[in-house]
Amino acid sequence: MDEASARFEQMFLPHLDAAHNLARWLTRNGHDAEDLVQESYLRAFRFFGGFKGGDSRSWLLTIVRNTCYSWLQRNRRQELETPFDEEMHTSDPQAFSPEKPLLANADGQMLQQALEELPVTFREILVLRELEGLSYKEIADIAGMPIGTVMSGLARARKRLRENLLNAMKKES
Amino acid sequence: MSCKEEQPLLEGYFDGELDLVRNVEVEAHLQECGACSAEYQGLQELRSVLGSGSLYLKAPAGLQRRVQDAIRGEAPTVRPSWLSGWWTPLRWASVAASLVLVALVTWNVAPRFSPRSPDETLAREIVDSHVRSLMPNHLIDVPSSDQHTVKPWFNGKVDFSPPVVDLQDQGFHLVGGRLDYLGGKPVAALIYQRRQHLINLFVWPSPEDANSTQASNSQQGYHVIHWVKSKMTYWAVSDLNTKELGDFITALQKQLP
Known part of the structure; x- marks a missing residue:
């Protein structure tokens, strides 16, 4: 193995789980996610000369994100065109009433489904913030949006996720 | 402060992204506003x-191999043949020109850069060591969530006894310990986990008597914080966000001798 690939692997393979997690949530499909992770790593390797140091995880995740979005554009165009208008979904009055069921009772499958049902932009910022623990600045860089949009997007995404969850739990009971 | 003003800031407060002044404002507002504090609890x-934990979808077994094979199979980039004819003299000219430029810039600028401080060099080593530890089978020598198993394991391996504290109640799980080598000497590494994030805490005796306050630094997306307490040097490194890493250190400091 030559020195460049060794250095590349040492720097970027530790972020394989992060890359997969993001791709998996953006595509909602295990098989496609794996293909896209592989493609992203190859692209990252080709651009490696342009990597000026700094945050290797964010750099890789930006490439994963862009690769996934190109794929969505080719294969799930409709999904990208769905406007994420909060009025589209009237909020559930139950959500803030005192008798609301405890979110802690939601099971893993319900959670997974509630997150999958979110529009892709919401899913993306929630995954980067809640699962990857990234800062607003890092998310803004990766998703190519202003920091203010990250903050307001997160507020709406969390609200919507909560509603999805509560609805699912109501159906269950 | 009214709810209307505070509402949009609640998210930023919750995520630890506000500046100190606004942070204090929101905190005060939460004390007196039932609706906002209920919403804050909802966020928590x-x-x-x-x-x-069930939502983090880790890479399946085999993906790493697949990615490595793809990278290693990638031939070094070949220059397209149409460039090689007329372009060559031009290329040499531009190489020569850029060499001159580099020489000029280096000559001009280089002396102004101060050499890296010892702490910076060490921080770099710490991050490298953290990254290495994340590679398969490098993380732990003694896997245990029990402080009374981890601490004695270091006996005879290092010439000091690292304090090992249990932070389970604060949401940081002890995963184990490892012997590592930093700055030319063996050190103890304790590994804690929060969700999917690992924290490496490196510990070794400090040559200095005085306690020092925390100094932090970030590199390649990892946050590094270090301090000296009771003649021990501590370096914590993680990809966890700074707020939670701060919580970790506060909780840790409370229990350290």
């Missing part, structure tokens, strides 16, 4: 559900 509830 949601986070604890999301952090339960």
Whole structure:
């Protein structure tokens, strides 16, 4: 193995789980996610000369994100065109009433489904913030949006996720 | 402060992204506003559900191999043949020109750069060591969540006894310990986990008597914080966000001798 690939692997393979997690949530499909992770790593390797140091995880995740979005554009165009208008979904009055069921009772499958049902932009910022623990600045860089949009997007995404969850739990009971 | 003003800031407060002044404002508002504090609790509830672990979809076995094969199979980039004819003299000219430029810039600028401080060099080593530890089978020598198993394991391996504290109640799980080598000497590494994030805490005796306050630094997306307490040097490194890493250190400091 030559020195460049060794250095590349040492720097970027530790972020394989992060890359997969993001791709998996953006595509909602295990098989496609794996293909896209592989493609992203190859692209990252080709651009490696342009990597000026700094945050290797964010750099890789930006490439994963862009690769996934190109794929969505080719294969799930409709999904990208769905406007994420909060009025589209009237909020559930139950959500803030005192008798609301405890979110802690939601099971893993319900959670997974509630997150999958979110529009892709919401899913993306929630995954980067809640699962990857990234800062607003890092998310803004990766998703190519202003920091203010990250903050307001997160507020709406969390609200919507909560509603999805509560609805699912109501159906269950 | 009214709810209308505070509402949009609540998210930023919750995520630890506000500046100090606004942070204090929101905190004060939460004390007196029932609606906002209920909403804040809702955010916390949601986070604890999301952090339960089942949502983080790790790479399946085999993907790493597949990625490595793809990278290693990648031939070094070949210059397209149409460039090689007329372009060559031009290329040499531009190489020569850029060499001159580099020489000029270096000559001009280089002396102004101060050499890296010892702490910076060490921080770099710490991050490298953290990254290495994340590679398969490098993380732990003694896997245990029990402080009374981890601490004695270091006997005879290092010439000091690292303090090992239990932070389970604060949401940081002890995963184990490892012998590492930093700055030319063997050190103890303790590994804690929060959700999917690992924290390496490196510990070794400090040559200095005085306690020092925390100094932090970030590199390649990892946050590094270090301090000296009771003649021990501590370096914590993680990809966890700074707020939670701060919580970790506060909780740790409370229990350290």
